Amino acid sequence: MKDSFKELTLAELDAKRNEFSEKYFKLRFDMVMGHVENPLEKRVLRRKIARLNTLIHAKSAR
Numbered sequence: 001m002k003d004s005f006k007e008l009t010l011a012e013l014d015a016k017r018n019e020f021s022e023k024y025f026k027l028r029f030d031m032v033m034g035h036v037e038n039p040l041e042k043r044v045l046r047r048k049i050a051r052l053n054t055l056i057h058a059k060s061a062r
Contacts, residue, residue: 005052010059017052020045 005013024045030036 005055008055010056013052013056013059017049017056020049020052024049 005016008016024042027036027042027045031039031042036042
């Protein structure tokens with residue numbers, strides 16, 4: 001999953017980042033409410049968002 005983002009265009013990367021950010025927000029809300037099955041998903045989403053931010057920054061700097 002780590003390397004699957006490298007082939008995406010800048011617009012697709014931005015759309016993925018927005019999608020993961022929304023999921024992360026909902027997951028944070030659910031964690032406060034106490035309805036989360038997999039608490040490690042928060043860490044996974046945060047790292048995916050960071051990975052996407054790095055790729056977006058690298059592609060926009062070109």
